[in-house]
Structures are given as C-alpha cells and as structure tokens.
Amino acid sequence: MNGKPRIAVLVTLALLLSGCVTNVVADKRMRFGLATAAYDAGDFPRAYEIWSALADEDDLAAMRNTAQMLRQGKGVKKDVGKAFDLYKEAAEKGFVTAMANVAEMYLSGEGTEKDTKEAVVWYARAATAGLSLAQVKLADMYEQGIGVERDPVRARALLERAARNGYGPARTRLEAMGAPVAGTPAPTPADANPDEAWPHSGRLPDAPRTGRSSPGMPMRTGAASTMTAGDLTLMNNGFAHYAANNKAAAFATWRAVAERGNAEAQLRVGLLYESGEGVGQDMIEAYRWLKLAAVQGQPQAVEAFRLVFTSMAPAERAIAESLAKNPNTHTKNDP
Structure with a gap:
C-alpha cells in the first residue's frame, strides 16, 4: 500500500472513531x-x-x-x-x-x-x-x-x-x-445548590486543568547549573516522591529548597498549595510562593501567579503580600 491509500484508511478510521465517541456522549x-x-x-x-x-x-x-x-x-x-x-x-x-x-x-x-x-x-x-x-x-x-x-x-x-x-x-x-x-x-x-440534583451530565474524570503547570514538570533548561549539589539532590528527590504519588513528601522536600530562595522549588511549592496536593489547599500560600518565584523570572511561575492573582479578593492579596516578604515565615496553615 502506497502513502495515499494508507492516509485515506487512517482518515476513515479517525472519522469512524470520532463518530463513535460523539454517539456515546450523545447517548x-x-x-x-x-x-x-x-x-x-x-x-x-x-x-x-x-x-x-x-x-x-x-x-x-x-x-x-x-x-x-x-x-x-x-x-x-x-x-x-x-x-x-x-x-x-x-x-x-x-x-x-x-x-x-x-x-x-x-x-x-x-x-x-x-x-x-x-x-x-x-x-x-x-x-x-x-x-x-x-x-x-x-x-x-x-x-x-x-x-x-x-x-x-x-x-x-x-x-x-x-x-x-x-x-x-x-x-x-x-x-x-x-x-x-x-x-x-x-x-x-x-x-449551585448542593442539596439539589445536578441537571446536566458531568464530564469524565481526569480532565486536564487547562493553562495550569504541573509540579512534576521538568525544571527549565539551565536551572540545575545554578543549584548547589545538595539542593539539586533534594529537587530530584522531590520529583521522585511526586512521581510515586507521595505528594506530602514532595512538598516537604521542595519546601526546604524553596526557603533557601530557589525559584524552581518555590514554583512547585506554590503549585502544590494551589491544587492541595500533599498539603492543605491554601490560595494565600500559593500566591506567596508563586510570587517569590515569579519575581526571579521563572516563566511558568509568572503565568501561574497571574492566574492565582486574578482569582483572589483584595484582602487575600494583602495577606499574601505580607507573607511574600519573608520566604522563611511559617504560618498557622503550614503542615
């Protein structure tokens, strides 16, 4: 089979599969x-x-x-x-x-x-x-x-x-x-009233959170070269914990590095606070850590901070701003 017939077969299969999915959703x-x-x-x-x-x-x-x-x-x-x-x-x-x-x-x-x-x-x-x-x-x-x-x-x-x-x-x-x-x-x-029946069919589980970075994503190019050997080891340990679904251990490991001013670790601590993975969900803490990373020019942190900033009330931002002045401050909501 040359290239054109093969492409035609693949297109036909794709259309058939698309139609099946559409029919399932409609049903x-x-x-x-x-x-x-x-x-x-x-x-x-x-x-x-x-x-x-x-x-x-x-x-x-x-x-x-x-x-x-x-x-x-x-x-x-x-x-x-x-x-x-x-x-x-x-x-x-x-x-x-x-x-x-x-x-x-x-x-x-x-x-x-x-x-x-x-x-x-x-x-x-x-x-x-x-x-x-x-x-x-x-x-x-x-x-x-x-x-x-x-x-x-x-x-x-x-x-x-x-x-x-x-x-x-x-x-x-x-x-x-x-x-x-x-x-x-x-x-x-x-x-929406939690005491009433939901009127529309819901999405399937595991839908992606569009526009959101994952704490488990690789570090940006060149970031490792700026770290001490000890911090780099801790960052990699954090990635291993996260991949093994031990989010609490990942949070604790990255938090230790974040407190020493590392933007890659601060980004991940902020993302974990935002999603509530491995630590209690806390948008004020998410704001704090994402801002600390963003002001150092960490590109994913800049966008993540923007999304958190726009979701918060002015009073919440004021609290977060006071915390962002000192990355070593532990609050009553820390583990």
Missing part, C-alpha cells in the same frame, strides 16, 4: 436527560436507576446525584455511608458540588466520622474552584475557628470573593459589616 446526555425528567416528575426510582447506571460509567454528575438520592432515601433505601463514598469519589475526580457535599458530611458526621479539619479541606477545594456557597461556608469556619485557627481577616476575604461572583448571601453579610461590594449581584454557576 449519555439523552439518558441523563431522561433521569432528570423522571426526577422532576417525582419518579425517583426511575431517576435513581438511570443515574446509578451512568455513575458506573464514570459520569460524575450522575455519581453525585446518585449519592444525593441515597442520602435522602429518594427512590432507593437510605444509605448515608454509601452516599458519602459516592460523593467523595465524584469529588476526588473533580466534581465541585460534590466537594461541598463531602465537606458538609464531614462537618456533621453524617455517613462518616465527624472531622472538622477534613471539612475545611473540602470546602477549601470547592471554594478555590469557584463555588460561592463553599466560600461562604469556609468563611464561617474561619470566623468561628471550626477545624482551623480563627482568622476573621481570611473569613472576610472569602466573603468578598463570593460577593464578587454575584453571590447574594455573601454580599448581604458584607453590607451588614459595613463593607458593600461594587457591582450588581447576579445568578452565576457558583450559586
């Missing part, structure tokens, strides 16, 4: 729509049957809705333990509303052992992803010192972020504090 959306219609009509057993089948196919929204029905006993025997497990699976695979459900159950001890620190972790993940309700819940925990050391400044910063998203309850709270937020409140996707 899932159709089935999800049938479940939503059944749920809205009060036919909970039928809705549960369809959503649970889709959950087995890794549709995260269906997984989360199945958990919701198990938790409430709608269309199926109530099972809060199984509900928690499904919520957590969807949350760990990136479904934001499920993160808030996991946090809520940790906070109340429903379906799992009560753990206020884990509640903080999961509300923080949902808050960072933009869920305004989670931002307000996390603000409450910082305000009251539940699961975390009391920090009214961070609480207010979280309320400001939610209010900027157009979340009415956050705006009302700020106005009651004498701190009105500019702009007109408007419904946004961040207003």
Whole structure:
C-alpha cells in the first residue's frame, strides 16, 4: 500500500472513531436527560436507576446525584455511608458540588466520622474552584475557628470573593459589616445548590486543568547549573516522591529548597498549595510562593501567579503580600 491509500484508511478510521465517541456522549446526555425528567416528575426510582447506571460509567454528575438520592432515601433505601463514598469519589475526580457535599458530611458526621479539619479541606477545594456557597461556608469556619485557627481577616476575604461572583448571601453579610461590594449581584454557576440534583451530565474524570503547570514538570533548561549539589539532590528527590504519588513528601522536600530562595522549588511549592496536593489547599500560600518565584523570572511561575492573582479578593492579596516578604515565615496553615 502506497502513502495515499494508507492516509485515506487512517482518515476513515479517525472519522469512524470520532463518530463513535460523539454517539456515546450523545447517548449519555439523552439518558441523563431522561433521569432528570423522571426526577422532576417525582419518579425517583426511575431517576435513581438511570443515574446509578451512568455513575458506573464514570459520569460524575450522575455519581453525585446518585449519592444525593441515597442520602435522602429518594427512590432507593437510605444509605448515608454509601452516599458519602459516592460523593467523595465524584469529588476526588473533580466534581465541585460534590466537594461541598463531602465537606458538609464531614462537618456533621453524617455517613462518616465527624472531622472538622477534613471539612475545611473540602470546602477549601470547592471554594478555590469557584463555588460561592463553599466560600461562604469556609468563611464561617474561619470566623468561628471550626477545624482551623480563627482568622476573621481570611473569613472576610472569602466573603468578598463570593460577593464578587454575584453571590447574594455573601454580599448581604458584607453590607451588614459595613463593607458593600461594587457591582450588581447576579445568578452565576457558583450559586449551585448542593442539596439539589445536578441537571446536566458531568464530564469524565481526569480532565486536564487547562493553562495550569504541573509540579512534576521538568525544571527549565539551565536551572540545575545554578543549584548547589545538595539542593539539586533534594529537587530530584522531590520529583521522585511526586512521581510515586507521595505528594506530602514532595512538598516537604521542595519546601526546604524553596526557603533557601530557589525559584524552581518555590514554583512547585506554590503549585502544590494551589491544587492541595500533599498539603492543605491554601490560595494565600500559593500566591506567596508563586510570587517569590515569579519575581526571579521563572516563566511558568509568572503565568501561574497571574492566574492565582486574578482569582483572589483584595484582602487575600494583602495577606499574601505580607507573607511574600519573608520566604522563611511559617504560618498557622503550614503542615
């Protein structure tokens, strides 16, 4: 077979595969729509049957809705333990509303052992992803010192972020504090109610975070030549830990190098704080470390810092700026 027929065969196969994928997605959306219609009509057993089948196919929204029905006993025997497990699976695979459900159950001890620190972790993940309700819940925990050391400044910063998203309850709270937020409140996707069924089919797990650098990416060309032998060894140890999925060890190893002013290590510490890998998710710490790397000209840090900067409220930036002045400062949120 010469080149042209071979290319034609490959193109044909690609088109056929593309059509198969399109048909699978369309079928899932159709089935999800049938479940939503059944749920809205009060036919909970039928809705549960369809959503649970889709959950087995890794549709995260269906997984989360199945958990919701198990938790409430709608269309199926109530099972809060199984509900928690499904919520957590969807949350760990990136479904934001499920993160808030996991946090809520940790906070109340429903379906799992009560753990206020884990509640903080999961509300923080949902808050960072933009869920305004989670931002307000996390603000409450910082305000009251539940699961975390009391920090009214961070609480207010979280309320400001939610209010900027157009979340009415956050705006009302700020106005009651004498701190009105500019702009007109408007419904946004961040207003999603964790107590309601999700109306649309969810993405498959492991979708890439577009525009985000990975802590495990290779160091930039020439970076190794500027390091001491000891720091280079530690950096490589950190990469080995990260590749072995021991994110906590990677964080601790890179943090030691970052405190000595190394931009490559500072970048990775910032990225780990941003994603919550190996350490509690903390956007203020992410800002701090990414800025330290960015001012040294680390190119990936410059872009990562820009993304974090634009996601933060002014009060959060003020806290982070004060921390960025000293890379050796350990905060109460450090491990």
